Amino acid sequence: MGEDKKISMAVIRRLPRYFRYLYDLMQLDIKRISSKELSERMHITASQIRQDLNCFGGFGQQGYGYNVEYLYNEIGKILGTDKRFNCIILGAGNMGKALASYENFRKRGFDIVAVFDVDEKKIGTKINDIEVYSTDKIPEFVAKTKVDIAILTVPNKKIIDVAKEITSLGIKAIWNFSPTDLRLGEDVVVENVHLSDSLMVLGYRLREKDY
Amino acid sequence: MGEDKKISMAVIRRLPRYFRYLYDLMQLDIKRISSKELSERMHITASQIRQDLNCFGGFGQQGYGYNVEYLYNEIGKILGTDKRFNCIILGAGNMGKALASYENFRKRGFDIVAVFDVDEKKIGTKINDIEVYSTDKIPEFVAKTKVDIAILTVPNKKIIDVAKEITSLGIKAIWNFSPTDLRLGEDVVVENVHLSDSLMVLGYRLREKDY
DNA sequence: ATCATTTTGTTATTTTTTTGTCAATTTAGT
C-alpha cells in the first residue's frame, strides 16, 4: 500500500484540456480515438498523451485506441466532475458578477450558492438568481451551508484580510482573482488567477514577434 | 548578431510575477533586495531568480543585490509595459464588461479602445466610458484605428468564426476567453485563458487533500 | 586599509518533463 507515485502538477494541469477535447469528440459522435489522432488535434505528442493517461491506469486498448466516452468519464472522475462543490463569491463587482453568471461552472460541478459584498446597494439584489448578502453574514452562512470553495474578487487591498477570515471559518479552497498571490498554509489550496500576467505575456509575445 | 539564445516560456511566464513583487517592494519603500530575500518572499529559490534575470543581462551587483526600482523598470521594459497596446473587446457579455471595466490593464499599458457586440440593446451604450459598437463595424474601426490585441469573450459557438474574421483584418494577437483553444498560424499569437480549467484543478487539489 | 561577510553571475549537477522506442496485444482484412 501507499503505492501511488506522486502525479506531477504538469500532468494534472493538462487533464482539463483532455477533458475538453474529448467532450468535443463526443459532440462530433466520434466513438474511439488513438493517441496519434488525438495528438494531432491537440498539437502535443502521442507519447505524452499515453504517458499522462498511464499515470492513472490503462484506459486504452492495444490495436484499438481509447473509447472516447469511457475516457471522458474516467478523466471526469479524476477531476472530480462527478462530485459537486458549493462555492461562494466574495465581491459583487464586475468580475464577481461575470463569474456568478457563467453557466459552465455549474455544468462542471461547481455551484455558486451565494455572493457577498459590502456595498449596501448590492445587498439584497440577485445575480443570475443568486442572492447577494452582506459580508457580515458570511460566518452565519458558512455555519449552516457547506462551502467548499471561496471565489475572491475583492479589491486587492482587502484580499489578505478576506482570505484570513475565510480560512478561519474553515474553508479549504480559494480561487483568487486578486493580483496578490495567496499562500495560506498547508491545508488550504489556492489557485491564483492572474489575468494581468496573462495579458502581459501576450504583449511580450506580440512585440517579440516583430523584434 | 543573432546571439540571443532563446528564452524559454517558463522564464517569460515568471516575469509578471517578479514585476508584481517588485512593485509591492517599492510600495513598502524598500530600495534594494537580494535574490535570497526575494526568494523567501516569493517561495522560489534564489538560484532561479538569478538565473531568470540573467537571461536578460545582469541587473544586480555582487555584495549589494538588486536595486528594486531599477529592476522593476528593466523587467517592465522586457515585458513592454513602456509601450502601449490598443485592445478591442469582442462580446459585451458579463466577462466582456468585467474586462472593459478593469482599470489595471490600462495601468499596464493596455488600452481598451472599443467593445463590439451583436446585441442591438447593447450597441450605442458605454461600458466604463468605452463605446459599444455593432460587430458589423469592426472592419471599419480596425481600418482607421491601430488595433494590437483582440480580446474575445464571445460565446463558444462563435469563437472560430470570430477569430478568423479578426485575423483576416490583420490583428496579430488574441486574448481568448472561450473554452476552445485557438491556433491561428505562425504569425498570430494567442493566449488562451481557460477559467474552467483552473477551477477544475482547484477541485482536484481540494479532493486530493483529504483523499 | 584590511578583512570577514554578502551577494551576484556563471557553470555544473540534479531533477523533472518530454519524447522516442519497441514488445505485446488487438483489430481487421483475406
Place this chain on the structure above:
DNA sequence: ACTAAATTGACAAAAAAATAACAAAATGAT
C-alpha cells in the same frame, strides 16, 4: 485461421528546467 497493420503501455533516452556550487566582486565594520 492467418497475417499485416494499428496501437497501447512500459521503459529508455533526450531535453528542459530547477537547483546547487563557487569564484569574483562589492560592502561594511573595525
